[in-house]
Amino acid sequence: MSTAELTLAPRRVAGIGLRLFRSEVGLTFRRRRNQALLVLLGAVPVLVGIALRLTAKPGNNDGPNLINQVAGNGVFLSVGALFFVLPLILPLAIAVVSGDSIAGEASTGTLRYLLAVPAGRTRLLMVKYATSVTFCVASVATIAATALVTGFILFPVGPVTLLSGSTVSLAAGLGRLGLIGLYVAACVACLAAIGLAISTMTDSPIAAITATAVLPVTCEVIDAVPQLSAVHPYLFTHWWFSYDDLLRDPMVTQNVTRGLLTFLAYTLIFGSVAWARFTTKDITC
Amino acid sequence: MTTTAEAGASVEASPLPPGDHAIATRGLTKRFSGGQLAVDDLNLAVPRGSVFGFLGPNGSGKTTTIRMLLGLVGPTAGSHELLGVRMPEGWATALPKVGSLIEGPAFHPHLSGLANLYRCDAADRTADPRTSRERIGAALERVGLTAAAGKRYKAYSLGMKQRLGIAAAMLGPRELLILDEPTNGLDPQGTREVRTLVREIAAEGTTVFVSSHLLAEIEQVCSHVAVMRAGRLVAQSSIEELRDGSGTRIRVETPDTDDATSVLTALGLADVRGDDGEVSAELGVLAPESICAEMVGKGVAVRGLAVMRPSLEDVFVQLTGEGFDVNG
Ligand SMILES: Nc1ncnc2c1ncn2[C@@H]1O[C@H](COP(=O)(O)OP(=O)(O)O)[C@@H](O)[C@H]1O
Ligand SMILES: [Mg+2]
Numbered sequence: 001m002s003t004a005e006l007t008l009a010p011r012r013v014a015g016i017g018l019r020l021f022r023s024e025v026g027l028t029f030r031r032r033r034n035q036a037l038l039v040l041l042g043a044v045p046v047l048v049g050i051a052l053r054l055t056a057k058p059g060n061n062d063g064p065n066l067i068n069q070v071a072g073n074g075v076f077l078s079v080g081a082l083f084f085v086l087p088l089i090l091p092l093a094i095a096v097v098s099g100d101s102i103a104g105e106a107s108t109g110t111l112r113y114l115l116a117v118p119a120g121r122t123r124l125l126m127v128k129y130a131t132s133v134t135f136c137v138a139s140v141a142t143i144a145a146t147a148l149v150t151g152f153i154l155f156p157v158g159p160v161t162l163l164s165g166s167t168v169s170l171a172a173g174l175g176r177l178g179l180i181g182l183y184v185a186a187c188v189a190c191l192a193a194i195g196l197a198i199s200t201m202t203d204s205p206i207a208a209i210t211a212t213a214v215l216p217v218t219c220e221v222i223d224a225v226p227q228l229s230a231v232h233p234y235l236f237t238h239w240w241f242s243y244d245d246l247l248r249d250p251m252v253t254q255n256v257t258r259g260l261l262t263f264l265a266y267t268l269i270f271g272s273v274a275w276a277r278f279t280t281k282d283i284t285c
Numbered sequence: 286m287t288t289t290a291e292a293g294a295s296v297e298a299s300p301l302p303p304g305d306h307a308i309a310t311r312g313l314t315k316r317f318s319g320g321q322l323a324v325d326d327l328n329l330a331v332p333r334g335s336v337f338g339f340l341g342p343n344g345s346g347k348t349t350t351i352r353m354l355l356g357l358v359g360p361t362a363g364s365h366e367l368l369g370v371r372m373p374e375g376w377a378t379a380l381p382k383v384g385s386l387i388e389g390p391a392f393h394p395h396l397s398g399l400a401n402l403y404r405c406d407a408a409d410r411t412a413d414p415r416t417s418r419e420r421i422g423a424a425l426e427r428v429g430l431t432a433a434a435g436k437r438y439k440a441y442s443l444g445m446k447q448r449l450g451i452a453a454a455m456l457g458p459r460e461l462l463i464l465d466e467p468t469n470g471l472d473p474q475g476t477r478e479v480r481t482l483v484r485e486i487a488a489e490g491t492t493v494f495v496s497s498h499l500l501a502e503i504e505q506v507c508s509h510v511a512v513m514r515a516g517r518l519v520a521q522s523s524i525e526e527l528r529d530g531s532g533t534r535i536r537v538e539t540p541d542t543d544d545a546t547s548v549l550t551a552l553g554l555a556d557v558r559g560d561d562g563e564v565s566a567e568l569g570v571l572a573p574e575s576i577c578a579e580m581v582g583k584g585v586a587v588r589g590l591a592v593m594r595p596s597l598e599d600v601f602v603q604l605t606g607e608g609f610d611v612n613g
Contacts, residue, residue: 282357
């Protein structure tokens with residue numbers, strides 16, 4: 001900016017957009033629909049916990065692994081709940097927020113005003129993605145938190161017996177749980193990048209949300225077809241359940257690392273697609 | 286499609302002196318991917334400080350032009366400058382000084398008017414958050430929405446929505462205000478208020494670029510006009526020039542139609558038309574009183590004499606080939 005322009009307009013030095021990010025987070029979390037999604041996600045561990053409590057018989061060790069583990073230690077309810085929401089409900093919630101991010105603004109017409117303000121196309125895209133990631137973290141945290149509370153109320157809690165058989169302290173067990181939470185958040189943050197890219201391609205939020213929600217399910221179906229095993233490692237959902245390995249002693253990080261790299265690659269590719277599309281797009285709505 | 290470059294902050298001002306034009310376009314053209322030629326080779330020059338009426342019937346390309354001006358739509362050909370800054374590269378420099386209303390207001394329906402304005406302000410990273418309360422309050426006050434600020438946007442009437450849109454365009458100090466059909470959906474009272482507002486804003490030195498398909502609604506406030514027809518610019522000038530340049534006629538009431546006709550023809554007036562008891566011609570450069578004297582001198586019984594300036598409405602109908610809607 002030239003000095004002449006600076007004296008003309010008494011404006012502050014342009015910020016990086018934290019204010020827009022805060023506004024965006026407020027808008028996202030105050031929105032009824034998104035609040036309902038968080039409530040739904042938070043209710044899952046409670047329902048799973050109650051169901052397990054009613055079916056588990058203490059001392060009976062031939063039931064499914066998960067049931068016994070949760071019955072033996074309430075901490076495992078978090079793991080169980082994440083396992084339960086990851087195939088469908090959690091991706092759906094993330095699809096709603098990320099698919100809506102750009103297409104939703106386009107459909108209300110507010111996109112043209114954000115860009116005319118000007119928010120900046122690249123910056124708006126980054127703020128939108130950061131908000132979706134925030135929602136991913138909040139979703140996982142909600143599930144983990146209600147699962148912990150429910151687990152502590154309904155089941156005995158103590159030192160955590162890992163999948164490999166050894167036992168660690170409760171604090172160390174909760175630390176492992178934190179890592180699992182971060183891993184699951186990374187799983188869905190990658191989906192959010194895909195949702196953002198799809199959201200830049202249409203002015204219809206419903207279309208973007210649906211496409212984003214259908215994608216992981218499709219991947220999971222492909223992942224279940226043995227004849228397509230060659231492509232399995234390249235599917236992002238293939239690595240979603242690798243967090244099991246974080247519950248072993250010592251931790252097995254091979255699959256988790258491979259998973260994180262896959263998520264990173266997807267995020268970079270779809271982030272670039274979103275950027276390329278959004279920065280050249282005609283805003284006609 | 287032209288890319289909207291994101292490296293705006295360091296763009297140099299154009300060679301044009303900054304006081305020159307608020308908007309300058311050269312050969313601006315937009316052909317949509319469907320093949321529709323919405324804007325065709327547009328050369329606009331909007332002087333700083335003017336109230337520039339951008340007129341044309343529905344579908345003549347006004348909104349598409351405005352979208353191109355603001356960098357929302359990439360032109361197929363041509364270039365333009367906003368406040369002396371090349372667009373779209375200079376968006377980060379130019380756009381904070383431009384307030385806009387584009388094809389009607391658009392806000393989040395479940396947020397209050399006030400919350401919506403805070404959101405607009407938050408999106409502008411050059412806006413100072415410490416002054417946002419005052420600036421938003423002042424903008425609401427200006428459009429008379431202070432009392433309704435806390436209401437949800439979806440509960441607003443059409444007129445209130447339009448006013449909130451104008452308030453959002455005035456959140457900061459603006460050098461240029463681009464208003465696309467600001468009177469759309471307003472009742473006559475609301476239309477008058479918008480006109481008053483435009484006058485006030487212009488009086489503060491802000492250039493106002495206002496589009497309309499209803500000439501009568503903005504005619505009174507404009508210092509300059511441009512007229513679009515099917516994507517092409519058919520006229521652009523100050524409002525006086527437009528009026529003067531367009532066939533003012535003199536009409537004489539007389540029983541001596543034939544004599545009057547020959548007098549007018551002898552005086553060299555163009556387009557002389559004689560009718561039963563009435564003769565008219567284009568006035569041209571002659572003074573009406575000298576024509577009258579000439580008639581009386583030649584013994585024509587002049588019963589009445591009138592100078593007829595065409596209304597701007599007539600001029601525009603001529604230019605656009607169609608009338609403007611009478612009531613929207
Ligand atoms: N996104 C679009 N795709 C294709 N054609 C468009 C699009 N937007 C506008 N048009 C066409 O461009 C022409 C000009 O439209 P517009 O700029 O909205 O006119 P105005 O604002 O003067 O009513 C119209 O014929 C319209 O149908
Ligand atoms: Mg229009």
